Amino acid sequence: MTDPTALPRKELFVLPEGMIYLDGNSLGPLPRVVQTRLAEMVAGEWGAHLIKGWNVDDWMGQPSRVGDMVGGLIGAPAGSVVMGDTLSIKVYQALASALKMRPDRKVILSDSGNFPTDLYMAEGLIHHLNQGHELRIVAPDEIAGAITEDVAAVMITQVDYRTGRLHDMADITRRAHAAGAVMIWDLAHSAGAIPVNIAACECEFAVGCTYKYLNGGPGAPAFIYVRPDVVADLAPALSGWLGHDAPFAFEQSYRPAQSIERMRVGTPPVLQLTALEAALSVWDGVDMQALRDASIALSELFIAEVEKRCPQLTLASPRDPQARGSQVSFHFAHGYAAMQALIARDVIGDFRSPDIMRFGFTPLYLDEGDIHRAVDALADVLDNRLWDDPAYKATNPVT
Amino acid sequence: MTDPTALPRKELFVLPEGMIYLDGNSLGPLPRVVQTRLAEMVAGEWGAHLIKGWNVDDWMGQPSRVGDMVGGLIGAPAGSVVMGDTLSIKVYQALASALKMRPDRKVILSDSGNFPTDLYMAEGLIHHLNQGHELRIVAPDEIAGAITEDVAAVMITQVDYRTGRLHDMADITRRAHAAGAVMIWDLAHSAGAIPVNIAACECEFAVGCTYKYLNGGPGAPAFIYVRPDVVADLAPALSGWLGHDAPFAFEQSYRPAQSIERMRVGTPPVLQLTALEAALSVWDGVDMQALRDASIALSELFIAEVEKRCPQLTLASPRDPQARGSQVSFHFAHGYAAMQALIARDVIGDFRSPDIMRFGFTPLYLDEGDIHRAVDALADVLDNRLWDDPAYKATNPVT
Incomplete structure (x- = not known):
């Protein structure tokens, strides 16, 4: 473990000679350990173990194992975060579940500082549900006042991707809950960037990506956090086999897993998760x-x-x-x-x-x-x- | 290009000494070229170009470029296949769009030989739509007779994952169309396994995975084909930013791309796609x-x-x-x-x-x-x- 006061730790990254990289908020640089670990996994796991890698190398456990590593960086308890898919997909999962939690309310509240894909995913969901939902978008500084009692879910990105403006997670979550709404935070520009204490803020959902400040590489998988007390009642919209309680029983009907694993969907991207898992080791002691x-x-x-x-x-x-x-x-x-x-x-x-x-x-x-x-x-x-x-x-x- | 009659081409794969691998229908072995290409991409693209890789290395074009490579193996015309996500997600996209195409019909028809995740995804979609849809599951040999005029979409896997039993794509598609239903084929066990002629069968949708016979590695991304004449009217349920007509304009509202690209959702898994793209080269001349x-x-x-x-x-x-x-x-x-x-x-x-x-x-x-x-x-x-x-x-x- 490196000295916790030792920042920066440039020696852990591949940084091209002469380049000053001020775009780690978009795509993090390559951690050196990823090169060796990924090559080792490809040759020593996929190449050597083939199908057996799912068990002997615990590829199947990666989404939860890596989820716990990400959880540790955002104040989430073990077993409350799982990796997979993309941020857009995770937004959809959170939103669809949130709407099911508030069947009598028809408004998704967001702000104009949200990253467009969050808004787009809401639009697609609303269009297909065809149940009279509305995506209501206000200015970022109007969010607090706009959380009215018709709001089913408040879905906002904590840090504005254009300006860096930061929302107060605890305050907005408190207001959402006071109005009876479900709270969904997008932490795309927060995880690995600022201290986050998900557990303390008590939001029901949080999602984020791992290719920015977490340096997981282009297309690294997303994460989703669900507050532990609400998991067991969640209705997954994307009810894929790896979110099933017994995926390898190949039952004909879906029965969701009793944990955060119900937010898993399909086969995990093992190469990306291997790169990400290695990349997260650069945070040891930070x-x-x-x-x-x-x-x-x-x-x-x-x-x-x-x-x-x-x-x-x-x-x-x-x-x-x-x-x-x-x-x-x-x-x-x-x-x-x-x-x-x-x-x-x-x-x-x-x-x-x-x-x-x-x-x-x-x-x-x-x-x-x-x-x-x-x-x-x-x-x-x-x-x-x-x-x-x-x-x-x-x-x-x-x- | 290798001699087309030269099968097998074992020298292109890493096959552990002494192992007889009869599980390539579950996870293909490591093609040698993937090792070198992936290492080169990690160091020479991500490591050297960082954020610029999206343009200079055309990571952004991968989903369509690799989609065309897969399309070539299943008889799909250029520009009709795109890569991304998992097979479960692609099933959901196809199903949700198909139901929108037949708003007056409420039945999704499948068979008990379908892989469970396809059925599970249909269940989740139906539950969230809450519009009275029904998933009707019959025995594989009863499919043809079960395509009645209340069927919105027929969704089946061509090759049964347990028995290998093969459906006649052209015949069932013809029957589906005769009854006014949309046809969705899951080619998980077909692509790279048997000759497929998607274009000739005229199905509206086909989906599949690439880690089995296509040797893309654990968690390799899925593909989706949409018949070119129906793309422009499709309503994507998973309307992510990379399916937008102008993703980098960051518009507040979703406008789908005018091509198969509207089936893209979030940031593509570049490491997995790089491995897959290299893996597909072993098919040259086959x-x-x-x-x-x-x-x-x-x-x-x-x-x-x-x-x-x-x-x-x-x-x-x-x-x-x-x-x-x-x-x-x-x-x-x-x-x-x-x-x-x-x-x-x-x-x-x-x-x-x-x-x-x-x-x-x-x-x-x-x-x-x-x-x-x-x-x-x-x-x-x-x-x-x-x-x-x-x-x-x-x-x-x-x-």
Whole structure:
């Protein structure tokens, strides 16, 4: 176990020489251990054991075993989190179950800061249920006031993917419960980014992905948390065989497992789960509050330096670090071109329409020197004004 | 490209020394190319390009690109197959869309030879729709007569996972259409096992998995085919962002893609898809009819030898090879113990309750010598009667 105060721990990651990676909020870099572990699993488990791997290598137990590892990072008790599928699918499972828990209510409440797929999945569910449900979308700062007694489920993402704005999980959950609604949190930009205490917040459901701050690799599986006291009464909409109480009895009718396992659906993605399980080992000994402190220090330094040296950019994220997740965004009219130019200088952030330059802060593998070098590059980009270059303008009508 | 008549091509697979693998109908062995390709992708794409991999390595295009490769093996035109999720999820997508296509009909027709997860997914869908649908399950040989005019969708697996019994896709599809029903085929045990001509059969949907005969590895993603003329009117139930017409516009409302891509849901499992894409290369130059001929030759030899040398076993599969997929099953009262003993002798088949010993035939990596050695081992198992051993009986009450 590494020293818990030792952040960053860059040596655990493959980081290309010269690259400053401020996009770990989108896809985490490759942990070194994943390379060796995945190769070992492919040759030594799949290659050597073939079908027997399901038992001898406990592939079948991966979704719960890895779920517990993720649970440990978000304050969930053992046995309350399971891995599988994608975040979109997990949102659907949570939503469909929540609507069944509140059959007399017809409103799903969300906010415009939610990631689109959550809203889309709700739309698809509503369309197919065809029972008069409504997806009600309000501004993020109107959520608290919009939790009325017709709301079946409140479904929001804690950290806004564009601005980093952070919702207060405990407060909103309390309000949802006071109004009789079920609470569903999307922790896509929270897990591994900030301290989360799911158990204390008492929400019924939480979902999230593992390819961002948890570095599980492109397409790493999602997770779903269900509050232990409600699992036994949940009606799974996606009632697949691996959520059955006895999958290998091959019964003709579905009987859900008596645990969080009922949220499993089909055959687990063993290669992805193996990569993720290895990736999660880089968290051994990391104190989440120490990580949060480091994240805030890096973010505050970045904001201060950008505002000093790049006055053309306007902060799009909350100024109060306690009101932000682990990313910082700026408005800039030429943000698209500026981000292209920045990436060309090997400082990797990303752009979100219409004018947002977005930067993620991941203290596992970033330090203050990286922040200074990133701002140096950004200042250089602003000096160079790619967006005024006739050749660029000719091929990039939208800047 | 390898000589199309050259079957088997064992040298393309990692096959443990001494093992006779008759379980490729459950999990295919590791193709050698997967080891190198996956390691290269992890280090050279994820490790080196990080977030840029979505574009520079075209991870985003994988689900359709690999879908076309699978499509080529099942007679589907380019642009009609897409990869993702699990077979259970793909069944749900097909079923939900099919029910929307026949809003005045309330019956999903299936058979008792279907794999349980297909039936379970239908149950979950019906329960959540709460619109009076019924899952009607008949015996496999009663399907044709059971397609009445109240049937919205016929959903069956072509090859029975226990017995290998094969449905006539063209005939049943014709009957389904004559009765006004939508046809959904599960090709889990067909793709890579027998010649399939999806386009000619004119079914609306087909789904399948890729970790069996297609050797994509444990948890390899599923595929879904949609007949091109019906795609544009399909209402996706699982309306995730990657099925959106413009996923990166991050619009607040769902607008489905105008192609098979609307059957995509969330972020694709890039590691699994990379393994699968490499695995599919072992099919280069394989003629599916030649494969079928080889499969039948191996299966017929196996049946003849088992019936000659192991008369305690009774054939559970159809005797006519044209009525079987690429597996052979036998009833045997001590089948569970016998299969354990056989596996201990490194001949790998599997057992399905209550008394079925199941063997898959995969001409890509099996030859006649393997069949003879497998039957030698089976005869030895029957001579040794593990099930009479007191020590075995003490720890295995069910034999």
